[in-house]
Amino acid sequence: MGEIADLERRLREFISKVSSDFGVSAPTIELHSPEELEMYFTGGSEVAGWYSSDEEKIILNSEFVDLETVLHEYAHHLQFLRSGRDRGAAFPFYESTKPHCERGFEREAKGFALAYREFYYNTWRKITGRER
Numbered sequence: 044m045g046e047i048a049d050l051e052r053r054l055r056e057f058i059s060k061v062s063s064d065f066g067v068s069a070p071t072i073e074l075h076s077p078e079e080l081e082m083y084f085t086g087g088s089e090v091a092g093w094y095s096s097d098e099e100k101i102i103l104n105s106e107f108v109d110l111e112t113v114l115h116e117y118a119h120h121l122q123f124l125r126s127g128r129d130r131g132a133a134f135p136f137y138e139s140t141k142p143h144c145e146r147g148f149e150r151e152a153k154g155f156a157l158a159y160r161e162f163y164y165n166t167w168r169k170i171t172g173r174e175r
């Protein structure tokens with residue numbers, strides 16, 4: 044098994060554990076190299092991760108995988124589910140005109156990642172074998 048495929052499998056296991064804690068369906072996870080991400084969109088190789096609500100999928104840059112990024116993107120999944128899968132309600136368009144850090148859903152995702160980073164650190168380390 045390749046390194047990326049192996050990490051992807053571990054990330055899926057981690058997300059499935061977190062989702063069972065939260066009692067929700069798990070998003071799918073895809074891990075891509077920066078080169079692959081560059082084909083999705085210009086500048087994609089610089090992005091650590093994002094959440095596609097259309098597909099309920101977390102897409103991660105294999106160069107920037109860490110617990111905080113995974114939890115941040117996972118928070119967007121919870122926001123989407125909590126809205127009743129209403130993208131406009133979860134990620135209001137008017138927010139997208141603000142700077143990234145001032146968007147309500149981004150601030151919340153940041154806070155979620157910081158709050159749960161400690162909580163899930165041991166699980167993360169056990170499943171992924173990563174220190175951060």
Ligand SMILES: [Zn+2]
Pocket residue numbers: 115119149152
């Ligand atoms: Zn975000």
